[in-house]
Amino acid sequence: MKQKFAKFMYGRYGLDELSKFISxxxxxxxxxxxxxPQPAKMIVFIAAVLTLGNAYFRIFSKNFEKRRTENAKFLRFRxxxxxxxxxRRDMWKQRKEFRFFKCPSCKSVLRxxxxxxxIRIVCKxxxxxxxKKT
Ligand SMILES: [Zn+2]
Structure with missing residues (x-):
């Protein structure tokens, strides 16, 4: 049984972070x-099953390159x-001593x-x- 499964999985992409997340x-x-309540129950149920199916499709896929690209995109997003x-956590911890502003031009956060x-703030x-008033 285990061997059969290994044979089946040979040349297939397998589990990655994106498939785990989807599952x-x-x-x-x-x-x-x-x-x-119905009919939302049925619709959401079908949507969930289809999504789960997509995770399995990815696991059994033989298109490694495409799956790797998707996974890399997902990891960057995460x-x-x-x-x-x-x-946000750092800003909350330091809220008593510092103020945080967004640069109006590049949107980076300045402390x-x-x-x-x-005071005059110059974006690093x-x-x-x-x-800004601090
Ligand atoms: Zn800037």
């Missing part, structure tokens, strides 16, 4: 669908979200000490200067 989300939605949450009155990234 978790579709299973979660599947559970949620049980608590919904990292961006993680970074954003990390930044300045609190309670200095009106793009050099844009703007004034």
């Amino acid at each position: 978790y989300v579709s299973l979660l939605v599947l559970v949620v669908s049980m608590f919904l 990292q961006r979200i993680k970074d954003r949450f990390g930044l 300045v000490p609190k309670g200095k009155g009106r 990234k793009c050099g844009t200067a703007f004034e």
Whole structure:
């Protein structure tokens, strides 16, 4: 049985982070669908099953390049979200000593000490200067 499975999986892409994520989300939605009234129950259930099917399609796929590209895209996206949450956490921790401003031109977040009155802030990234009360 195990050997048969190994033979079947030979030359197939296998499990990656994106497929794991899709499986978790579709299973979660599947559970949620049980608590919904009809006809939403049926629609959400079918959507979840199709999504889960997509995860299996990816696992058994023989198109390695395409699956790798999708997974890389997903990992980049996930990292961006993680970074954003990390930044929010840091901002919250430092809220008593610092204020945070977004650069009006490049949108990067700048940290300045609190309670200095009106100051001129120069963006470290793009050099844009703007004034803010801290
Ligand atoms: Zn800037």
